[in-house]
Amino acid sequence: MNALSPLLEVRNLSTRFVMPRGILRAVDDVSFSLGRREAVGIVGESGSGKSVTALTILRLFGPLDRVELAGEVLFEGINLLQLTESELRRVRGAQIGMVFQDPLTSLNPMISVGEQIAETLRFQRALGGAQARRKAQELMERVGIGDPARRYDDLPDRFSGGMRQRIMIAIAIACEPKLLIADEPTTALDVTVQAQVLALLNHLREESGMALIMISHDFGVVAATCDAAQVMYGGRLVERGTVADILERPNHPYTTALLQLVPRLETLAKERLKPIPGQPAPVFDSYQGCRFAERCEFALERCRQEDPPSAEVGANHSSACWLAHERMVGSARQDSMESQKKA
Amino acid sequence: MNEPERAHGHTRESADALLSVEGLEVRFALGRNRFLTAVDRVSLELREGETLGLVGESGCGKSSLGRAILQLIRPTSGKVCFLGRDLTQLSGPPLRSMRRHMQIVFQDPRGSLNPRWKVRRIVEEPLRVHHLASRRKRSGIARAMLAQVGLDETYDDQRPAQLSGGQQQRVGIARALVTHPKLVVCDEPVSSLDVSIQAQVINLLQDLKERMGVAYLFIAHNLGVVRYLSDRVAVMYLGRIVEMASSEQLFTQPLHPYTRGLLASVLRADLGARAQLNAVERFVPGDVPSLLNPPQGCRYHPRCPYAAQRCRDESPSLEKVDATTGKDHWVSCHYWREIQSAP
Numbered sequence: 001m002n003a004l005s006p007l008l009e010v011r012n013l014s015t016r017f018v019m020p021r022g023i024l025r026a027v028d029d030v031s032f033s034l035g036r037r038e039a040v041g042i043v044g045e046s047g048s049g050k051s052v053t054a055l056t057i058l059r060l061f062g063p064l065d066r067v068e069l070a071g072e073v074l075f076e077g078i079n080l081l082q083l084t085e086s087e088l089r090r091v092r093g094a095q096i097g098m099v100f101q102d103p104l105t106s107l108n109p110m111i112s113v114g115e116q117i118a119e120t121l122r123f124q125r126a127l128g129g130a131q132a133r134r135k136a137q138e139l140m141e142r143v144g145i146g147d148p149a150r151r152y153d154d155l156p157d158r159f160s161g162g163m164r165q166r167i168m169i170a171i172a173i174a175c176e177p178k179l180l181i182a183d184e185p186t187t188a189l190d191v192t193v194q195a196q197v198l199a200l201l202n203h204l205r206e207e208s209g210m211a212l213i214m215i216s217h218d219f220g221v222v223a224a225t226c227d228a229a230q231v232m233y234g235g236r237l238v239e240r241g242t243v244a245d246i247l248e249r250p251n252h253p254y255t256t257a258l259l260q261l262v263p264r265l266e267t268l269a270k271e272r273l274k275p276i277p278g279q280p281a282p283v284f285d286s287y288q289g290c291r292f293a294e295r296c297e298f299a300l301e302r303c304r305q306e307d308p309p310s311a312e313v314g315a316n317h318s319s320a321c322w323l324a325h326e327r328m329v330g331s332a333r334q335d336s337m338e339s340q341k342k343a
Numbered sequence: 344m345n346e347p348e349r350a351h352g353h354t355r356e357s358a359d360a361l362l363s364v365e366g367l368e369v370r371f372a373l374g375r376n377r378f379l380t381a382v383d384r385v386s387l388e389l390r391e392g393e394t395l396g397l398v399g400e401s402g403c404g405k406s407s408l409g410r411a412i413l414q415l416i417r418p419t420s421g422k423v424c425f426l427g428r429d430l431t432q433l434s435g436p437p438l439r440s441m442r443r444h445m446q447i448v449f450q451d452p453r454g455s456l457n458p459r460w461k462v463r464r465i466v467e468e469p470l471r472v473h474h475l476a477s478r479r480k481r482s483g484i485a486r487a488m489l490a491q492v493g494l495d496e497t498y499d500d501q502r503p504a505q506l507s508g509g510q511q512q513r514v515g516i517a518r519a520l521v522t523h524p525k526l527v528v529c530d531e532p533v534s535s536l537d538v539s540i541q542a543q544v545i546n547l548l549q550d551l552k553e554r555m556g557v558a559y560l561f562i563a564h565n566l567g568v569v570r571y572l573s574d575r576v577a578v579m580y581l582g583r584i585v586e587m588a589s590s591e592q593l594f595t596q597p598l599h600p601y602t603r604g605l606l607a608s609v610l611r612a613d614l615g616a617r618a619q620l621n622a623v624e625r626f627v628p629g630d631v632p633s634l635l636n637p638p639q640g641c642r643y644h645p646r647c648p649y650a651a652q653r654c655r656d657e658s659p660s661l662e663k664v665d666a667t668t669g670k671d672h673w674v675s676c677h678y679w680r681e682i683q684s685a686p
Contacts, residue, residue: 163630190631191610192605195608195610198620199623199626202617217538218610220609220616223611223614224617224620244614247613257539261538262541263568263570264567265567265594265611266611266612273542273545273546274542275540279509279537279539
């Protein structure tokens with residue numbers, strides 16, 4: 001593995017759930033890569049496929065889910081989709097850590113928080129009892145839980161939501177993973193606590209250099225923690241770029257609309273909001289065309305019939321929109337016409 | 344503010360107040376001699392057609408306050424004067440007859456709609472309960488109200504489970520407004536909705552306010568939404584109002600250290616977000632203390648960077664910032680003058 005190759009490379013990933021209504025295309029032909037130490041945010045509404053993308057990377061599905069996977073998830077060159085369950089268990093928690101939205105349901109209510117951190121260390125690092133305990137207390141200290149020796153034996157219900165999320169982070173980073181996947185880690189928390197937890201994540205990343213996939217519906221969270229951002233809609237990755245590209249030069253009509261949707265604290269305008277009409281619909285079976293076409297004010301006939309492929313709209317900035325293609329083609333045509341005129 | 348027993352509230356004599364809450368207290372008994380004071384001597388006023396935003400972290404008592412005003416939970420002391428009557432003194436039919444003038448929209452639209460009833464019946468029900476129209480007229484009035492919230496006839500015979508979250512919330516809003524109430528308590532009405540749907544519902548609430556002249560008590564944790572919708576805003580902390588001002592004043596010149604920390608914690612969706620997170624000392628540190636054992640003196644002092652001895656000993660009263668200019672800005676902090684010059 002050379003140091004310049006990406007840490008994670010997701011190629012043409014599709015996750016389909018077989019359901020009574022048909023085949024739900026939860027993640028649909030998604031490709032992206034993530035370098036070492038890099039942080040990417042995945043933004044979208046519920047049902048956009050952002051969480052399923054994360055779950056697919058680690059194949060964290062329920063026992064009753066009927067899932068069809070296609071594509072590749074290359075982590076340091078190894079395709080995680082090809083690993084057996086027991087091989088994958090050595091990756092989860094060790095190479096790739098994960099933090100979920102709801103710390104209360106992710107923690108076992110009957111086991112002390114210290115033991116839950118130590119358990120990971122015993123399983124993944126084969127540490128002995130006392131050693132694991134000592135390391136777990138160090139981790140508690142690192143994530144900002146004061147007096148860890150005393151709090152080690154407390155059950156999760158003795159901690160506030162923010163403190164529980166810190167414990168989840170301690171478990172996730174216990175084995176010094178190269179990648180942390182955080183799925184809406186602060187959505188259930190108050191804003192004051194959210195700021196503390198995200199500041200902690202940034203601090204830990206500075207120390208350890210682990211890469212991050214931050215899944216969120218909030219552009220503020222992504223702006224505060226990530227270098228790159230990608231926007232998902234209807235299972236598709238509709239736009240990808242740097243955080244600055246996405247926030248300041250959005251190209252896809254969905255991204256543009258999403259950014260203006262909800263009044264933000266820093267916007268003073270009292271103008272009427274411009275909502276996106278309609279609502280996101282799940283995408284079943286052999287859907288054709290842009291998933292956003294039904295709600296898009298710029299939709300062309302072509303948008304309803306053909307999937308728009310991703311087009312480069314800037315350096316490392318791409319948008320899956322026919323308009324982006326038209327614009328490129330249009331400006332190219334104009335250029336050639338102008339050069340012809342000159343000639 | 345002369346009377347010491349009104350230390351945590353204030354009264355203003357104004358003839359145009361639709362709702363006037365005085366020294367409201369909600370205590371929950373938790374067992375022998377153990378109480379939790381969710382709302383602690385809160386006073387506020389709401390004028391006709393006005394929107395008062397109520398913000399604060401989870402557990403601060405904002406929902407309890409909204410419900411106690413409507414007498415959905417009975418306050419343990421204090422007055423709620425609404426349309427010239429003190430609601431705390433009413434019960435049975437006289438209280439019920441007031442309910443057509445004061446309604447509520449809940450956070451969880453699905454859980455608050457009868458799953459077995461069809462949409463039109465849900466909206467007709469308040470008319471039937473309050474004997475506001477004959478059976479024949481009811482259906483026409485309900486239909487007109489549903490049209491106002493953007494649901495056409497095709498929805499009349501659907502049941503809540505057939506609707507999306509946004510549509511369910513529209514039904515909840517139609518049900519609340521069909522009796523032409525003077526006051527609607529909106530308890531986190533958009534926080535369970537996807538962002539693209541939130542904007543639709545926010546616009547709807549704003550339109551209905553303008554069309555019907557209803558006053559809202561708008562409870563929410565999303566400060567951007569509160570700023571957008573509210574004329575005035577009250578900030579609650581551990582059961583008490585710590586600051587109250589016009590929306591513009593509160594968001595541009597917050598005085599209470601808690602309000603300042605709260606506003607500093609809301610992440611901007613722009614490239615300043617990361618720097619914002621680095622200025623961690625500007626946040627509200629730590630967690631919300633338990634209401635079971637609230638701090639003595641100023642309840643915010645354990646988290647306040649400016650706390651002095653006086654803050655530990657003596658509970659500050661909610662005082663008017665500038666009596667001379669008539670600016671309607673109230674703050675409950677011993678040192679608000681001194682900290683204005685602090686960063």
